[in-house]
Amino acid sequence: MALLELRDIEKSFGGLRVLEGVSMTVEEGSIQGLIGPNGAGKTTLFNLVSGLLRADNGTIVFDGTDITDRAPKHIARDGVGRTFQLTRPYPGMTTQDNLLPGLVYAGGYDRVSEARARALELLDLVDLADLAHEESRDLTMSEQKRLEIARALATEPKLLLLDEVFAGLSHEDVARQIELIDGIRDELDVTILLIEHVMEATMTVCDRVGVLANGTIIAEDVPDEIVHDEQVIDVYLGSGRDEVGTGADSDATPDEDVPETGGGLDG
Numbered sequence: 001m002a003l004l005e006l007r008d009i010e011k012s013f014g015g016l017r018v019l020e021g022v023s024m025t026v027e028e029g030s031i032q033g034l035i036g037p038n039g040a041g042k043t044t045l046f047n048l049v050s051g052l053l054r055a056d057n058g059t060i061v062f063d064g065t066d067i068t069d070r071a072p073k074h075i076a077r078d079g080v081g082r083t084f085q086l087t088r089p090y091p092g093m094t095t096q097d098n099l100l101p102g103l104v105y106a107g108g109y110d111r112v113s114e115a116r117a118r119a120l121e122l123l124d125l126v127d128l129a130d131l132a133h134e135e136s137r138d139l140t141m142s143e144q145k146r147l148e149i150a151r152a153l154a155t156e157p158k159l160l161l162l163d164e165v166f167a168g169l170s171h172e173d174v175a176r177q178i179e180l181i182d183g184i185r186d187e188l189d190v191t192i193l194l195i196e197h198v199m200e201a202t203m204t205v206c207d208r209v210g211v212l213a214n215g216t217i218i219a220e221d222v223p224d225e226i227v228h229d230e231q232v233i234d235v236y237l238g239s240g241r242d243e244v245g246t247g248a249d250s251d252a253t254p255d256e257d258v259p260e261t262g263g264g265l266d267g
């Protein structure tokens with residue numbers, strides 16, 4: 001069953017047509033990737049789904065309900081959680097307290113004592129329980145990225161939108177992040193849609209991947225098909241083709257750095 005369905009979504013900023021008829025579905029229980037050149041409109045799509053922006057045309061259906069014109073707070077309460085590309089913990093708050101607004105605002109926790117207990121469980125899940133009482137601004141980048149995920153989970157989502165949660169991480173931290181995302185799907189029963197430029201990680205963790213370019217979805221398939229799709233290679237993967245691995249069974253995975261590709265069209 002489709003948990004999220006986008007139908008013919010259009011969005012312009014002034015004279016700039018960013019999305020020109022985007023249709024895609026995210027199946028319940030899946031980890032779906034969304035890749036595409038810089039400026040293709042991936043974050044714009046997240047902003048539309050989470051209600052921060054309004055589509056000019058088209059329909060967004062989440063869990064059987066039309067949420068196209070809903071306010072962000074209602075969409076969060078309906079069960080769509082998200083992270084932001086730039087992590088932004090509440091300054092001056094501990095790691096644990098950073099989760100409380102989400103738990104109370106959208107997670108359905110009225111009692112602070114229960115919210116605090118749930119916050120600790122979520123911090124444990126993202127491997128930050130030891131840092132629960134540290135000020136969030138003292139966390140490393142990798143820890144802040146995991147806190148960002150925990151903050152999104154605090155809203156108790158059915159669908160989690162992850163915006164570049166592998167960017168800038170070491171090879172080791174990328175592997176840990178992949179494990180975490182798998183765990184969120186399997187243990188919390190959360191469906192995941194993720195935007196990413198780190199191709200090896202994307203192709204490893206995702207069940208299916210959609211490619212956004214030129215205002216539309218130009219391909220949508222399992223990772224192994226996407227990395228061999230000529231059109232996708234032309235507009236996005238480009239010369240990074242030989243560096244794009246699909247995980248353990250790939251015959252083209254480099255053993256040094258995790259490849260990051262943003263080639264192809266810019267802007």
Ligand SMILES: Nc1ncnc2c1ncn2[C@@H]1O[C@H](COP(=O)(O)OP(=O)(O)OP(=O)(O)O)[C@@H](O)[C@H]1O
Nearest residue numbers: 013016018036037038039040041042043044045267
């Ligand atoms: N609020 C806005 N006002 C005007 N233009 C915007 C706005 N938000 C996004 N844009 C423009 O829309 C286009 C798509 O931006 P968006 O951030 O969605 O792309 P993206 O695919 O997420 O890119 P990246 O991979 O670099 O993060 C860009 O040209 C961007 O400058």
